[in-house]
Amino acid sequence: MKIAHAFSIWMALAIGLAASGASAADDVENGKKIAKKCTACHTLNKGGKNRLGPNLFGVLGKPAGHVKDYKYSKALLDSGIVWDEANFMAFIDNPKKTIKGTKMSFAGIKKPAQRAELLAYFKTLTDAAAPKETAGNAEDGLVAAKKHCIVCHSFEKGGRVVFGPTLFDIYGKPAASIPGYEYSTAMKNSGLTWNDKNLLEFLSNPGRFLPGTTARFPGLKSAQEKADILAYLKTLK
Ligand code: HEC
Ligand code: HEC
The missing domain is CATH 1.10.760.10 (Cytochrome c-like domain)
Incomplete structure (x- = not known):
């Protein structure tokens, strides 16, 4: 039992190390695939139109509810959130828990590694990233x-x-x-x-x-x- 437990910790560590060893470019690539879960309701390109949810280009660093022609829930508008890494990750994990009353009906992405990859991809969705x-x-x-x-x-x-x-x-x-x-x-x-x-x-x-x-x-x-x-x-x- 003890040995099995130690082994599973070792496995978790090994997997964690393998994941952190992956290149940033891989993270972005994987994140782009995971983002297919979002595009049912969101466009991600600059100037993209709103679907069921608002366009998400450049959302990181912006206050919640910044898309002018989208009708947000009151809960989201009143949240006082500015989308940073921490609250973006929390929201994607569990939207309804992070903003009680949000109308984003999405179960959430439960795997932390996948959320991290999605975040890496979302960081590229800005004008500032282009010159890099x-x-x-x-x-x-x-x-x-x-x-x-x-x-x-x-x-x-x-x-x-x-x-x-x-x-x-x-x-x-x-x-x-x-x-x-x-x-x-x-x-x-x-x-x-x-x-x-x-x-x-x-x-x-x-x-x-x-x-x-x-x-x-x-x-x-x-x-x-x-x-x-x-x-x-x-x-x-
Ligand atoms: C079933 C449709 C649906 C899916 C799937 C979905 N969303 Fe949303 N999302 C919405 C809606 C609707 C809103 C507006 C929420 C509100 O006003 O309360 C929203 C709002 C957001 C916001 C806040 C935007 C802002 O301008 O403040 C973020 C960030 C977001 N979604 C990210 C994501 C990501 C990342 C994914 C994929 C992992 C995703 N969403 C998947 C429907 C969806
Ligand atoms: C014709 C002269 C000239 C050339 C050529 C020139 N600069 Fe300058 N640069 C200046 C002057 C004068 C200032 C001060 C500007 C001011 O105070 O408005 C300045 C200011 C700067 C500053 C801001 C410095 C500070 O302390 O804030 C940077 C950065 C800079 N230049 C980079 C460059 C680079 C890099 C090049 C070459 C690609 C270059 N400049 C070519 C004249 C020039």
């Missing part, structure tokens, strides 16, 4: 930065001001945070924290992304060059 498709290479990024940025920027810690500030350790920092550099008002007031999404947009066309910026640089067209430069900027720590 182009993987950047930091070495190519250095070459591209020398070509496109070095006329105005240095890249070293405490590097000199050329026309723009040094770009050392800019990633993850608030915009306009290099001491001693005279930024435009637009940059100072932008409230940005440099991340993948806004750096890629800024590099595509600074003037359009942030009207009033003094970064007079037409922008980069090549998605690959942008991704490479982004990867390079991340190494400057």
Whole structure:
């Protein structure tokens, strides 16, 4: 009995490890299959129409009930939920228990591993995820930065001001945070924290992304060059 018990724990661990060893891409693929359980009532594409349930593109991070032209239950609208990983997982496990009175009639997905895969897939249903498709290479990024940025920027810690500030350790920092550099008002007031999404947009066309910026640089067209430069900027720590 004891041995059988120990064995079953060992099996559970082994299965757990195997599951966590699966690649993120596999999770997304599996999650996409599991999502077939949802598409009876939900469209998942951007701008998709409502079925029995609302369109679910980009639902993570949004407040419950954000789809304008869908008639939600009062229970869901009053839930005060913002869809994060934890409450999404709870809702998918047991909708009626998570939001008493919801009109989503769905038994729930009982296997935690399946819910995790579904979550991985739902995380890809956003606009922000799209640029990640182009993987950047930091070495190519250095070459591209020398070509496109070095006329105005240095890249070293405490590097000199050329026309723009040094770009050392800019990633993850608030915009306009290099001491001693005279930024435009637009940059100072932008409230940005440099991340993948806004750096890629800024590099595509600074003037359009942030009207009033003094970064007079037409922008980069090549998605690959942008991704490479982004990867390079991340190494400057
Ligand atoms: C039988 C139809 C049905 C199925 C199947 C179904 N749903 Fe729903 N879902 C609904 C309905 C109806 C609502 C609106 C609930 C309300 O207003 O109370 C909803 C609402 C939701 C919401 C809240 C959306 C928002 O804008 O706040 C999420 C998230 C959700 N469903 C996820 C899922 C996922 C993930 C699956 C698949 C695992 C799924 N649903 C399967 C009918 C369904
Ligand atoms: C023609 C000169 C010029 C070129 C070329 C240029 N920049 Fe800039 N950049 C600037 C100026 C000037 C600023 C300050 C903008 C402001 O204050 O509005 C700036 C600001 C920035 C910022 C924000 C810095 C901060 O501290 O918030 C980033 C990021 C940036 N540039 C990246 C790049 C990258 C990457 C390239 C090459 C692909 C590049 N820039 C090319 C002039 C340039």
